[in-house]
Amino acid sequence: MLDRLSLIALALASAADAAQAQAPLAPSSSWNVDYAESECRLSRTFGPADDTTTLRIIRGASLKAVEYTLAGKSLKIRDWNYNVLLRLGPDGTSHKLPVLWYRLPTGEGALQIIGENELRPAEIASTRTLSVELDGAEPLQLAVGSLDKPFAALNACYDDLLTSWGIDPTKVRDLKTAARPLNMQSWSIFENIWASDAAKGSKWMTIRLDVNEIGKAQTCKTLASSGSAELDAKICAAAIKKARFVPAASASGEKVGAPFVLRIQMRE
Known part of the structure:
Protein backbone atom coordinates (compact mmCIF):
# COMPACT_ATOMS: atom_id res chain seq x y z
CA MET A 1 0.00 0.00 0.00
CA LEU A 2 1.38 3.41 -0.99
CA ASP A 3 2.26 5.80 1.83
CA ARG A 4 1.42 9.51 1.77
CA LEU A 5 4.80 10.59 0.39
CA SER A 6 4.56 8.03 -2.41
CA LEU A 7 1.11 9.29 -3.36
CA ILE A 8 2.38 12.86 -3.47
CA ALA A 9 5.33 11.83 -5.64
CA LEU A 10 2.99 9.93 -7.97
CA ALA A 11 0.69 12.93 -8.25
CA LEU A 12 3.60 15.22 -9.08
CA ALA A 13 4.90 12.79 -11.69
CA SER A 14 1.44 12.55 -13.28
CA ALA A 15 1.17 16.33 -13.38
CA ALA A 16 4.58 16.56 -15.04
CA ASP A 17 3.57 13.93 -17.62
CA ALA A 18 0.35 15.86 -18.32
CA ALA A 19 2.25 19.12 -18.77
CA GLN A 20 4.64 17.40 -21.18
CA ALA A 21 1.70 15.90 -23.10
CA GLN A 22 0.23 19.38 -23.47
CA ALA A 23 3.24 20.82 -25.26
CA PRO A 24 2.29 23.85 -27.39
CA LEU A 25 1.31 23.12 -30.99
CA ALA A 26 4.09 24.14 -33.36
CA PRO A 27 3.28 26.49 -36.25
CA SER A 28 2.63 24.88 -39.66
CA SER A 29 2.51 28.14 -41.67
CA SER A 30 3.90 31.64 -41.62
CA TRP A 31 1.94 34.60 -40.31
CA ASN A 32 -0.29 36.17 -42.95
CA VAL A 33 -1.92 39.63 -42.83
CA ASP A 34 -5.14 39.93 -44.82
CA TYR A 35 -6.28 43.43 -45.80
CA ALA A 36 -10.03 42.68 -45.84
CA GLU A 37 -12.73 45.22 -46.74
CA SER A 38 -13.72 46.13 -43.20
CA GLU A 39 -11.11 44.48 -40.96
CA CYS A 40 -7.49 43.38 -40.74
CA ARG A 41 -6.72 39.70 -40.05
CA LEU A 42 -3.50 38.16 -38.78
CA SER A 43 -3.61 34.39 -39.40
CA ARG A 44 -1.45 31.32 -38.79
CA THR A 45 -2.01 27.56 -38.62
CA PHE A 46 -0.62 25.22 -35.94
CA GLY A 47 -0.30 21.46 -35.54
CA PRO A 48 0.02 18.51 -37.95
CA ALA A 49 -1.22 18.79 -41.54
CA ASP A 50 -4.12 16.38 -40.95
CA ASP A 51 -5.42 18.25 -37.89
CA THR A 52 -4.43 21.90 -38.03
CA THR A 53 -5.76 24.60 -35.74
CA THR A 54 -6.11 28.07 -37.26
CA LEU A 55 -5.58 31.16 -35.14
CA ARG A 56 -6.90 34.44 -36.53
CA ILE A 57 -6.39 37.76 -34.73
CA ILE A 58 -8.72 40.47 -36.05
CA ARG A 59 -8.96 44.24 -35.69
CA GLY A 60 -11.90 46.06 -37.21
CA ALA A 61 -14.99 48.07 -36.36
CA SER A 62 -14.62 47.77 -32.56
CA LEU A 63 -11.87 50.34 -32.40
CA LYS A 64 -10.05 49.29 -29.23
CA ALA A 65 -11.05 45.62 -29.26
CA VAL A 66 -9.23 42.60 -30.66
CA GLU A 67 -10.99 39.42 -31.76
CA TYR A 68 -9.28 36.04 -31.52
CA THR A 69 -10.83 33.16 -33.46
CA LEU A 70 -9.73 29.54 -33.36
CA ALA A 71 -10.94 26.82 -35.69
CA GLY A 72 -10.12 23.15 -36.18
CA LYS A 73 -11.47 19.61 -36.33
CA SER A 74 -10.36 18.92 -32.76
CA LEU A 75 -12.29 21.83 -31.26
CA LYS A 76 -15.51 20.62 -29.67
CA ILE A 77 -18.58 22.83 -29.36
CA ARG A 78 -19.17 23.60 -25.69
CA ASP A 79 -22.33 25.67 -25.27
CA TRP A 80 -21.89 25.91 -21.49
CA ASN A 81 -18.69 27.96 -21.82
CA TYR A 82 -19.35 31.68 -21.66
CA ASN A 83 -15.82 32.76 -20.81
CA VAL A 84 -12.29 31.62 -21.53
CA LEU A 85 -8.94 32.39 -19.99
CA LEU A 86 -6.56 33.66 -22.66
CA ARG A 87 -3.09 33.22 -21.21
CA LEU A 88 0.11 34.67 -22.63
CA GLY A 89 3.35 32.91 -21.85
CA PRO A 90 5.91 32.64 -20.51
CA ASP A 91 5.13 35.35 -17.94
CA GLY A 92 1.63 34.05 -17.22
CA THR A 93 -0.30 37.20 -18.12
CA SER A 94 -3.94 36.18 -18.55
CA HIS A 95 -7.23 37.73 -19.63
CA LYS A 96 -10.72 36.44 -18.82
CA LEU A 97 -12.76 37.07 -21.97
CA PRO A 98 -16.23 36.21 -23.34
CA VAL A 99 -16.42 33.39 -25.89
CA LEU A 100 -18.86 32.34 -28.59
CA TRP A 101 -18.85 28.80 -30.04
CA TYR A 102 -20.09 28.06 -33.56
CA ARG A 103 -19.60 25.59 -36.39
CA LEU A 104 -18.06 26.44 -39.76
CA PRO A 105 -19.65 25.27 -43.06
CA THR A 106 -16.76 22.79 -43.29
CA GLY A 107 -17.97 21.15 -40.08
CA GLU A 108 -15.03 22.38 -38.03
CA GLY A 109 -15.64 23.73 -34.56
CA ALA A 110 -14.72 27.37 -34.00
CA LEU A 111 -14.66 29.81 -31.14
CA GLN A 112 -14.66 33.59 -31.12
CA ILE A 113 -13.01 35.46 -28.25
CA ILE A 114 -13.46 39.21 -27.88
CA GLY A 115 -10.85 41.23 -26.01
CA GLU A 116 -12.31 44.61 -25.08
CA ASN A 117 -8.89 46.24 -25.31
CA GLU A 118 -5.81 45.60 -27.40
CA LEU A 119 -2.78 43.90 -25.89
CA ARG A 120 -0.22 46.15 -24.25
CA PRO A 121 3.16 46.55 -26.03
CA ALA A 122 4.95 44.81 -23.15
CA GLU A 123 2.67 41.78 -23.49
CA ILE A 124 3.26 41.58 -27.23
CA ALA A 125 7.02 41.80 -26.76
CA SER A 126 7.21 39.07 -24.10
CA THR A 127 4.70 36.54 -25.46
CA ARG A 128 5.99 33.23 -26.83
CA THR A 129 2.97 30.96 -26.27
CA LEU A 130 -0.76 31.60 -26.31
CA SER A 131 -3.13 29.25 -24.50
CA VAL A 132 -6.90 29.10 -24.23
CA GLU A 133 -8.30 27.50 -21.08
CA LEU A 134 -11.93 26.30 -21.01
CA ASP A 135 -13.97 24.39 -18.47
CA GLY A 136 -13.99 20.66 -19.15
CA ALA A 137 -11.11 20.66 -21.65
CA GLU A 138 -7.34 20.55 -21.71
CA PRO A 139 -5.78 23.97 -22.40
CA LEU A 140 -5.11 24.60 -26.08
CA GLN A 141 -1.55 25.91 -26.35
CA LEU A 142 -0.01 27.46 -29.46
CA ALA A 143 3.68 28.23 -29.92
CA VAL A 144 3.08 31.66 -31.45
CA GLY A 145 6.65 32.88 -30.94
CA SER A 146 7.42 36.58 -30.80
CA LEU A 147 4.40 38.74 -31.65
CA ASP A 148 6.36 41.96 -32.21
CA LYS A 149 6.62 41.84 -36.02
CA PRO A 150 3.24 40.12 -36.67
CA PHE A 151 1.41 42.70 -34.55
CA ALA A 152 3.36 45.55 -36.15
CA ALA A 153 2.09 44.34 -39.54
CA LEU A 154 -1.46 43.98 -38.18
CA ASN A 155 -1.40 47.45 -36.66
CA ALA A 156 -0.03 48.99 -39.88
CA CYS A 157 -2.94 47.42 -41.74
CA TYR A 158 -5.36 48.74 -39.12
CA ASP A 159 -3.92 52.25 -39.28
CA ASP A 160 -4.55 52.19 -43.05
CA LEU A 161 -8.11 50.96 -42.51
CA LEU A 162 -8.88 53.65 -39.92
CA THR A 163 -7.43 56.32 -42.19
CA SER A 164 -9.65 55.11 -45.05
CA TRP A 165 -12.62 55.59 -42.70
CA GLY A 166 -11.55 59.18 -41.97
Whole structure:
Protein backbone atom coordinates (compact mmCIF):
# COMPACT_ATOMS: atom_id res chain seq x y z
CA MET A 1 0.00 0.00 0.00
CA LEU A 2 1.38 3.41 -0.99
CA ASP A 3 2.26 5.80 1.83
CA ARG A 4 1.42 9.51 1.77
CA LEU A 5 4.80 10.59 0.39
CA SER A 6 4.56 8.03 -2.41
CA LEU A 7 1.11 9.29 -3.36
CA ILE A 8 2.38 12.86 -3.47
CA ALA A 9 5.33 11.83 -5.64
CA LEU A 10 2.99 9.93 -7.97
CA ALA A 11 0.69 12.93 -8.25
CA LEU A 12 3.60 15.22 -9.08
CA ALA A 13 4.90 12.79 -11.69
CA SER A 14 1.44 12.55 -13.28
CA ALA A 15 1.17 16.33 -13.38
CA ALA A 16 4.58 16.56 -15.04
CA ASP A 17 3.57 13.93 -17.62
CA ALA A 18 0.35 15.86 -18.32
CA ALA A 19 2.25 19.12 -18.77
CA GLN A 20 4.64 17.40 -21.18
CA ALA A 21 1.70 15.90 -23.10
CA GLN A 22 0.23 19.38 -23.47
CA ALA A 23 3.24 20.82 -25.26
CA PRO A 24 2.29 23.85 -27.39
CA LEU A 25 1.31 23.12 -30.99
CA ALA A 26 4.09 24.14 -33.36
CA PRO A 27 3.28 26.49 -36.25
CA SER A 28 2.63 24.88 -39.66
CA SER A 29 2.51 28.14 -41.67
CA SER A 30 3.90 31.64 -41.62
CA TRP A 31 1.94 34.60 -40.31
CA ASN A 32 -0.29 36.17 -42.95
CA VAL A 33 -1.92 39.63 -42.83
CA ASP A 34 -5.14 39.93 -44.82
CA TYR A 35 -6.28 43.43 -45.80
CA ALA A 36 -10.03 42.68 -45.84
CA GLU A 37 -12.73 45.22 -46.74
CA SER A 38 -13.72 46.13 -43.20
CA GLU A 39 -11.11 44.48 -40.96
CA CYS A 40 -7.49 43.38 -40.74
CA ARG A 41 -6.72 39.70 -40.05
CA LEU A 42 -3.50 38.16 -38.78
CA SER A 43 -3.61 34.39 -39.40
CA ARG A 44 -1.45 31.32 -38.79
CA THR A 45 -2.01 27.56 -38.62
CA PHE A 46 -0.62 25.22 -35.94
CA GLY A 47 -0.30 21.46 -35.54
CA PRO A 48 0.02 18.51 -37.95
CA ALA A 49 -1.22 18.79 -41.54
CA ASP A 50 -4.12 16.38 -40.95
CA ASP A 51 -5.42 18.25 -37.89
CA THR A 52 -4.43 21.90 -38.03
CA THR A 53 -5.76 24.60 -35.74
CA THR A 54 -6.11 28.07 -37.26
CA LEU A 55 -5.58 31.16 -35.14
CA ARG A 56 -6.90 34.44 -36.53
CA ILE A 57 -6.39 37.76 -34.73
CA ILE A 58 -8.72 40.47 -36.05
CA ARG A 59 -8.96 44.24 -35.69
CA GLY A 60 -11.90 46.06 -37.21
CA ALA A 61 -14.99 48.07 -36.36
CA SER A 62 -14.62 47.77 -32.56
CA LEU A 63 -11.87 50.34 -32.40
CA LYS A 64 -10.05 49.29 -29.23
CA ALA A 65 -11.05 45.62 -29.26
CA VAL A 66 -9.23 42.60 -30.66
CA GLU A 67 -10.99 39.42 -31.76
CA TYR A 68 -9.28 36.04 -31.52
CA THR A 69 -10.83 33.16 -33.46
CA LEU A 70 -9.73 29.54 -33.36
CA ALA A 71 -10.94 26.82 -35.69
CA GLY A 72 -10.12 23.15 -36.18
CA LYS A 73 -11.47 19.61 -36.33
CA SER A 74 -10.36 18.92 -32.76
CA LEU A 75 -12.29 21.83 -31.26
CA LYS A 76 -15.51 20.62 -29.67
CA ILE A 77 -18.58 22.83 -29.36
CA ARG A 78 -19.17 23.60 -25.69
CA ASP A 79 -22.33 25.67 -25.27
CA TRP A 80 -21.89 25.91 -21.49
CA ASN A 81 -18.69 27.96 -21.82
CA TYR A 82 -19.35 31.68 -21.66
CA ASN A 83 -15.82 32.76 -20.81
CA VAL A 84 -12.29 31.62 -21.53
CA LEU A 85 -8.94 32.39 -19.99
CA LEU A 86 -6.56 33.66 -22.66
CA ARG A 87 -3.09 33.22 -21.21
CA LEU A 88 0.11 34.67 -22.63
CA GLY A 89 3.35 32.91 -21.85
CA PRO A 90 5.91 32.64 -20.51
CA ASP A 91 5.13 35.35 -17.94
CA GLY A 92 1.63 34.05 -17.22
CA THR A 93 -0.30 37.20 -18.12
CA SER A 94 -3.94 36.18 -18.55
CA HIS A 95 -7.23 37.73 -19.63
CA LYS A 96 -10.72 36.44 -18.82
CA LEU A 97 -12.76 37.07 -21.97
CA PRO A 98 -16.23 36.21 -23.34
CA VAL A 99 -16.42 33.39 -25.89
CA LEU A 100 -18.86 32.34 -28.59
CA TRP A 101 -18.85 28.80 -30.04
CA TYR A 102 -20.09 28.06 -33.56
CA ARG A 103 -19.60 25.59 -36.39
CA LEU A 104 -18.06 26.44 -39.76
CA PRO A 105 -19.65 25.27 -43.06
CA THR A 106 -16.76 22.79 -43.29
CA GLY A 107 -17.97 21.15 -40.08
CA GLU A 108 -15.03 22.38 -38.03
CA GLY A 109 -15.64 23.73 -34.56
CA ALA A 110 -14.72 27.37 -34.00
CA LEU A 111 -14.66 29.81 -31.14
CA GLN A 112 -14.66 33.59 -31.12
CA ILE A 113 -13.01 35.46 -28.25
CA ILE A 114 -13.46 39.21 -27.88
CA GLY A 115 -10.85 41.23 -26.01
CA GLU A 116 -12.31 44.61 -25.08
CA ASN A 117 -8.89 46.24 -25.31
CA GLU A 118 -5.81 45.60 -27.40
CA LEU A 119 -2.78 43.90 -25.89
CA ARG A 120 -0.22 46.15 -24.25
CA PRO A 121 3.16 46.55 -26.03
CA ALA A 122 4.95 44.81 -23.15
CA GLU A 123 2.67 41.78 -23.49
CA ILE A 124 3.26 41.58 -27.23
CA ALA A 125 7.02 41.80 -26.76
CA SER A 126 7.21 39.07 -24.10
CA THR A 127 4.70 36.54 -25.46
CA ARG A 128 5.99 33.23 -26.83
CA THR A 129 2.97 30.96 -26.27
CA LEU A 130 -0.76 31.60 -26.31
CA SER A 131 -3.13 29.25 -24.50
CA VAL A 132 -6.90 29.10 -24.23
CA GLU A 133 -8.30 27.50 -21.08
CA LEU A 134 -11.93 26.30 -21.01
CA ASP A 135 -13.97 24.39 -18.47
CA GLY A 136 -13.99 20.66 -19.15
CA ALA A 137 -11.11 20.66 -21.65
CA GLU A 138 -7.34 20.55 -21.71
CA PRO A 139 -5.78 23.97 -22.40
CA LEU A 140 -5.11 24.60 -26.08
CA GLN A 141 -1.55 25.91 -26.35
CA LEU A 142 -0.01 27.46 -29.46
CA ALA A 143 3.68 28.23 -29.92
CA VAL A 144 3.08 31.66 -31.45
CA GLY A 145 6.65 32.88 -30.94
CA SER A 146 7.42 36.58 -30.80
CA LEU A 147 4.40 38.74 -31.65
CA ASP A 148 6.36 41.96 -32.21
CA LYS A 149 6.62 41.84 -36.02
CA PRO A 150 3.24 40.12 -36.67
CA PHE A 151 1.41 42.70 -34.55
CA ALA A 152 3.36 45.55 -36.15
CA ALA A 153 2.09 44.34 -39.54
CA LEU A 154 -1.46 43.98 -38.18
CA ASN A 155 -1.40 47.45 -36.66
CA ALA A 156 -0.03 48.99 -39.88
CA CYS A 157 -2.94 47.42 -41.74
CA TYR A 158 -5.36 48.74 -39.12
CA ASP A 159 -3.92 52.25 -39.28
CA ASP A 160 -4.55 52.19 -43.05
CA LEU A 161 -8.11 50.96 -42.51
CA LEU A 162 -8.88 53.65 -39.92
CA THR A 163 -7.43 56.32 -42.19
CA SER A 164 -9.65 55.11 -45.05
CA TRP A 165 -12.62 55.59 -42.70
CA GLY A 166 -11.55 59.18 -41.97
CA ILE A 167 -10.39 58.30 -38.45
CA ASP A 168 -7.04 59.42 -37.00
CA PRO A 169 -5.26 56.24 -35.75
CA THR A 170 -3.30 58.29 -33.21
CA LYS A 171 -6.49 59.48 -31.53
CA VAL A 172 -7.79 55.90 -31.31
CA ARG A 173 -4.54 54.71 -29.72
CA ASP A 174 -4.75 57.56 -27.18
CA LEU A 175 -8.19 56.44 -25.95
CA LYS A 176 -8.36 54.44 -22.74
CA THR A 177 -11.70 52.93 -23.79
CA ALA A 178 -13.84 53.27 -26.92
CA ALA A 179 -17.49 54.31 -26.96
CA ARG A 180 -19.71 51.38 -25.89
CA PRO A 181 -23.22 50.99 -27.38
CA LEU A 182 -26.27 50.77 -25.11
CA ASN A 183 -29.36 48.66 -25.91
CA MET A 184 -28.60 48.41 -29.63
CA GLN A 185 -31.78 46.51 -30.49
CA SER A 186 -33.80 49.65 -29.65
CA TRP A 187 -32.01 51.72 -32.29
CA SER A 188 -34.31 50.52 -35.11
CA ILE A 189 -31.44 50.03 -37.57
CA PHE A 190 -31.59 46.25 -37.71
CA GLU A 191 -35.06 45.91 -39.28
CA ASN A 192 -35.21 42.78 -41.45
CA ILE A 193 -37.70 44.38 -43.84
CA TRP A 194 -35.02 46.85 -44.98
CA ALA A 195 -33.02 44.09 -46.60
CA SER A 196 -35.43 44.15 -49.58
CA ASP A 197 -34.31 47.76 -50.24
CA ALA A 198 -30.62 46.86 -50.37
CA ALA A 199 -28.81 46.09 -53.61
CA LYS A 200 -29.13 42.49 -54.77
CA GLY A 201 -26.43 40.39 -53.14
CA SER A 202 -25.54 43.07 -50.60
CA LYS A 203 -25.08 41.44 -47.19
CA TRP A 204 -23.43 44.13 -45.10
CA MET A 205 -23.20 47.88 -44.81
CA THR A 206 -20.88 49.88 -42.56
CA ILE A 207 -21.48 53.26 -40.95
CA ARG A 208 -19.40 55.64 -38.86
CA LEU A 209 -21.06 57.49 -35.99
CA ASP A 210 -19.35 60.42 -34.30
CA VAL A 211 -20.29 60.12 -30.64
CA ASN A 212 -20.01 63.10 -28.31
CA GLU A 213 -18.87 63.18 -24.67
CA ILE A 214 -22.41 62.52 -23.37
CA GLY A 215 -22.85 59.39 -25.50
CA LYS A 216 -25.07 60.67 -28.33
CA ALA A 217 -24.39 60.19 -32.04
CA GLN A 218 -24.03 63.60 -33.66
CA THR A 219 -23.22 62.65 -37.24
CA CYS A 220 -23.36 59.51 -39.39
CA LYS A 221 -21.38 58.62 -42.50
CA THR A 222 -21.79 55.58 -44.75
CA LEU A 223 -18.47 53.75 -45.14
CA ALA A 224 -19.78 50.76 -47.11
CA SER A 225 -23.15 51.25 -48.78
CA SER A 226 -26.14 48.92 -48.74
CA GLY A 227 -26.38 49.68 -52.44
CA SER A 228 -29.27 52.06 -51.91
CA ALA A 229 -28.65 55.74 -51.11
CA GLU A 230 -32.19 56.00 -49.73
CA LEU A 231 -31.68 53.06 -47.37
CA ASP A 232 -28.28 54.39 -46.26
CA ALA A 233 -29.94 57.71 -45.36
CA LYS A 234 -32.77 55.99 -43.44
CA ILE A 235 -30.37 53.94 -41.35
CA CYS A 236 -28.14 56.94 -40.58
CA ALA A 237 -31.17 59.03 -39.59
CA ALA A 238 -32.42 56.29 -37.25
CA ALA A 239 -28.96 55.89 -35.71
CA ILE A 240 -28.56 59.62 -35.02
CA LYS A 241 -32.03 59.72 -33.46
CA LYS A 242 -31.81 56.63 -31.25
CA ALA A 243 -28.22 55.43 -30.81
CA ARG A 244 -26.88 55.88 -27.28
CA PHE A 245 -23.47 55.04 -25.83
CA VAL A 246 -21.28 54.97 -22.80
CA PRO A 247 -18.89 57.64 -24.08
CA ALA A 248 -15.25 56.98 -24.82
CA ALA A 249 -12.64 57.80 -22.19
CA SER A 250 -9.30 59.52 -22.65
CA ALA A 251 -6.04 58.18 -21.20
CA SER A 252 -6.74 60.24 -18.07
CA GLY A 253 -10.26 58.81 -17.76
CA GLU A 254 -12.19 61.87 -18.95
CA LYS A 255 -15.29 61.40 -21.14
CA VAL A 256 -14.49 62.45 -24.72
CA GLY A 257 -16.04 62.42 -28.16
CA ALA A 258 -14.90 59.59 -30.43
CA PRO A 259 -15.97 57.74 -33.59
CA PHE A 260 -17.84 54.44 -33.51
CA VAL A 261 -17.87 52.10 -36.53
CA LEU A 262 -20.74 49.66 -36.96
CA ARG A 263 -21.32 46.87 -39.48
CA ILE A 264 -24.99 46.07 -40.16
CA GLN A 265 -26.10 42.79 -41.68
CA MET A 266 -28.73 42.97 -44.41
CA ARG A 267 -30.82 39.97 -43.28
CA GLU A 268 -33.76 38.75 -45.31
